[in-house]
Amino acid sequence: MRQRPLRIGLAGLGSIGQQVARQLDAGIDGLELVAVAASDREKARQNLAGFRALPRIGTLADLSDTDVVVEMLPARAFADIARPTLERGATLVVASAGALLSHMDLVDVARRTGGRIIVPSGAILGLDAVRAACEAPVASITIETRKSPASLAGAPYLAQQGIDVHALRAPTTIFSGTAEEAALAFPANTNVAAALALAGLGPRKTEIRVIADPAVDRNIHTITVESAVARFTCHIDIVPNPENPRSGQLTSRSIIACLRDMVSPVRIGT
Ligand SMILES: NC(=O)C1=CN([C@@H]2O[C@H](COP(=O)(O)OP(=O)(O)OC[C@H]3O[C@@H](n4cnc5c(N)ncnc54)[C@H](OP(=O)(O)O)[C@@H]3O)[C@@H](O)[C@H]2O)C=CC1
Ligand SMILES: O=C([O-])CC(=O)C(=O)O
Secondary structure (H helix, E strand, O other), X not given: OOOOOEEEEEEOOOHHHHHHHHHHHOOEOOEEXXXXXXXXXXXXXXXXXXXXXXXXXXXXXHHOOOOEEEEOOOHHHHHHHHHHHHHOOOEXXXXXXXXXXXXXXXXXXXXXXXXEEEOOOXXXXXXXXXXXXXXXXXXXXXXXXXXXXXXXXXXHHHHHHOOOHHHOOOOXXXXXXXXXXHHHHOOOOOHHHHHHHHHOOOOOOEEEEEEEOOOOOOEEEEEEEEEOOOEEEEEEEEOEOOOOOOOEOOHHHHHHHHHHHHHOOOOOOO
């Protein structure tokens, strides 16, 4: 049994980071929120006003004394915290799963230092069954992601292809490809495909279709698995975060559930 709580640091205090901070401050036995890293410290101070126990507010470097760092940054900043955290042998919980695909050398770093990379389910479901299915031969794993124009706006692929999602009047497939390609094309919108790929067949053998649908107000994901031991389809409709509609409201809860697992004597699911 642990003698002291697990010291948690949060990298990023955006739409997901704020929710995770609030839930940790509400109190979870065995977990202590000790530090947060934010790009705008004054804004962070305002966002944490009223907390029962105010964590330290600083930069990514200020998370270096924590046991677990929860990465909730834009994809472009992922490596700035992932690498130092793993180099010092700590645990990294990853929200930007798509960014991890371009930094798989970090697995070797973790192996060398004793660090750990943990990718929570985030906004996707069924990773338990996907992992189990992959213990037997698997024919295919695919994901369809359907989002409103507001949840897709700003993706580099849209600018590259000259696609104005706000002008669409009907559901339109705007991208088909592998999870690896999607992570570069839609770094803030296809973390679900990256997590699915890491759980299953890998980023080059996991196919994703992205549909822009002006009629939906949720982030909708459907995964389909064909394997020797089971065939299944899982579907989820997630309420977007008002502050950042690219991210849904399930992910912060998934991270909290993942952190609870680290200190719980009982673990449920794969
Ligand atoms: N795994 C999954 O299923 C899901 C993953 N995600 C991913 O999770 C990540 C976080 O999402 P979300 O919270 O919605 O994103 P936000 O953009 O709302 O928040 C990111 C925060 O990080 C801050 N930031 C940027 N650079 C730094 C830095 N160097 N040091 C400290 N803070 C920094 C940003 O500040 P500023 O705005 O001032 O730059 C912003 O406040 C994203 O990569 C997103 O794509 C999202 C949904 C589901
Ligand atoms: O649905 C969500 O909350 C976010 C999402 O698709 C992703 O990041 O892959």
